[in-house]
Amino acid sequence: MRKYNRVGPNHIAELKAIVGEKNVLTDPDKLITYSQDEVTDARYHHMPEVVVFPETRDQVAEIIRLANRELIPVTPRGAGTGLAAGAAPMYGGIVLSLEKMNKIIEVNAEHMYMVVEPGVRTKDVQQAAAAVGLLYAGDPSSGDNCFIGGNIATNAGGNKAVKYGTTRHQVYAVEIVTPTGEITELGGLLNKSTSGYCLEQLIMGSEGTLGIITKATLKLIPLPPYKMDFLAVFPDTETAIDTVFKLLKAGIDPTSLEYMDNEAVNVCARYLKVGLPHQEDGNYLIITVETSTEEELEDKAARIDEICTAGGAIATLVPDSKTIWAARRAFGDANREESYIHSPEDLVVPVKHLAYAMREITRICKQHEAVGRVVAHAGDGNLHLTIMQGNIPAEEWPTKIDEILHDLFAFVYSIGGRMSGEHGIGSKRVKWMHRFADPVQLKMMQAIKKALDPNLILNPGTVFEVD
Template identity: 40%
Template sequence: MEQYGAITEEIYQELLAAVGPGGVIMNDSEALDNYAWDQAGRIWGHMPEAVVKPADTAQVSAVMKIASREHIPVTPRGAGSGLNGGAVPLAGGIVLSLERMNRILEIDKINRVAVVEPGVVTNDLCRAAAEEGFLYAGYPMSTETSFIGGNFATNAGGGKVIRYGNTRRHVLGAEAVLPSGEIINLGGRFRKDTWGYSLINLLAGSEGTLAVVTKLIVNLEPKPGKTVNLLACYPTLEELVESVAKVIGSGKRIISCEFMDKNLVKYTTEYLGCTLPEQDRSEGYLLIQVEGDTEAQLEDGYETVGKICLDCGAFEVFVAESRTDSAAMWNVRQNGLEGMRARDPHACASGDLMVPLSSVPEMIRRIKEISAEWNIEIGIISHIGDGNIHPIPLKPADMTPEHWARYAEEFFTALIREAIALGGVGSGEHGVGHVKQKVLMDSKSPAEIELLQGIKRAFDPYNIMNPGKMFSPLD
């Protein structure tokens, strides 16, 4: 274990002076517990010594200077909606909560960007952009709860990735505070450069292990054209998966292509008090969003896509005729995890898998096989159009929660190894955190690990930034 400094009364007073009254929580176990775990579950939690809530970049810099001088570990934290323990303070020390840095600073119509602080809720940014006639296209399924800073930290994806890409693609500039307290500015209000190594792309997905991002400049897209949602119901998963590549390759403007299997639909509709069409006999559903500039183009798009689905074996393809219909379809998809956890509070969603689209049928087959071998009931939800699959296993009734926490992660490790064997990786958007650290390290060559750990040392020579995550071990 690293020899980290403790937070003495003198240091506590320094932190309080740096961020002002109400900005530091210490010696309050109930309040600290709220920052000790994330959505991976309490089993992975660890108490911090203090929670510090800066209100601006200067305060973040002041806190980091204290932490660097005293070798106190710092765990940056957004909304705590992560699923891999990324915001859990494994080494204690300071949780640096960015919840007070929640301002949308500017909507720049000329340069088509928004300037935001990391604590802005993603959906608030989406709404603010829409009010000015733009689209912020970074759209994870946690859009109503997650912070934009957390999206950047994990390079979050979501339902619109096949059209617009993941968070890294949307971030043009960033202000960040290094572990030393120095402030750097990266990128800007432009969309291309060949001006040295791209540090901003390095920070995207780094899960708070390199620096604290305090401001983001994000790209805004023109508002999309007319859209319509289709729900296709399938008797077998083989027929469903066969449709996906044909839909994506149809030449039509596909915004989203999402998959839900029968278990997830069953438990989520029970949770929501609704039903989907053909629910008694469907093994799975595709939820597809099509875009067109005109009614004629839109109609041509959804008719073409609907025919593909029917030709591949779909029972029915339902076209949403109103916003209410569309909302009902998406409500099941967006509440999939909540639906599974209503069935079993211990349902585990820390593992998402990424494989090439061509490997999706085989990966889903292997998930089903391994689930049966491990005696686990599972629901599957997926951004299937880009090969990002989210298995959600349920705890066996006779297993203790403590045993289940370890068993589920061993199960996910087995799935990740299958994904890697098929040319994929162990996470498309949830991140690594500490839950997936070992399998990440096992998947990399010694040469690559040395390069990656060298980057970590260059940014953070004292290993105070979110230690125990990604490529920064605790010992």
């Protein structure tokens, strides 16, 4: 582990000269907000020495050059809605918040793109697109709160990824400040390019370790004119999950294909204080389709009904869209309210192994006497297993959860899966990354990190450690 220098009064003075006095935070009471994201486990909370709020890319670049010169770590931060402690400053130093770089720079309806600063809320991106009759297809569950910059940095997924892909598929270009303080725009307003290495895809999903995103050009697409949600209710996990691949293969091209187990349905209903269909015993598949004609919608509706019924659904219905999606989105908050001690996981597996994976992770949880609840971006093979505290005493939790995670990740990697589908490694999963990632690839990643960030000042301790 590299040694860094502490932030001294001279550095604070210099930071104030760069971003202005009002944009430098040193009050310990206020710094605490910036010591964590949504990860509740205190092992992954770390106090910054100072938080800065640059307002321009040039200020970001100046801060990074200072950090290189003085060997002070810098942790970029969006809205702090992360679930992997990627924004917690593992080595202290400077937290660089992008929250004041929050302008929508251009909405180009004619040519279907949008240029934004990183601190724009994802919901605002979606609404700005919808206002001109277009769709921004990124849709993480935390969309009301998260920032687009964080979405790009973690390659956020969400409820529409099965059709549209994850955030990395919604982006034409990202302007970054490099780890050495240079400014460059990667990618372009282009539908294709083979003119050198695909640096934009390398940066996206690198969790702020290879560059700080200061601007992004997002893809917009025509809003499909017809859209409908369906709810298929299954008596058990097995029949629900067995139906997922049949839906994927039927040419229905679903926009969403979400799974909620019965416990998740009840947890979300309680949290929202609403009644949900077949709440007493139903396991859900929520299926959304978007089409260009009404006939196509009817046709696909009929096929969905047929496939789900043949697959063992006890009911297929058109739910109240607002309620059903509110329930799906409430899962994280509901668990957190119920038990501050919990671990929201983000396993991803080949869809062909989804049913088997569901059985195995349930078995692993039971074996450890832990309570697991599952919602899933089922169409993506992405399982949001949340492990609740249950009867585990708080003091035993760190040991216990690590034992459970070890077994879960060992299983997931054994079937070609990964520990994170869309939340990222952050600092929370670094030790597991070193344990389970392919050693050749880990070495490649570390070599790239060192090549682009020779002083290792950008978000150290996130994704992996480097000597």
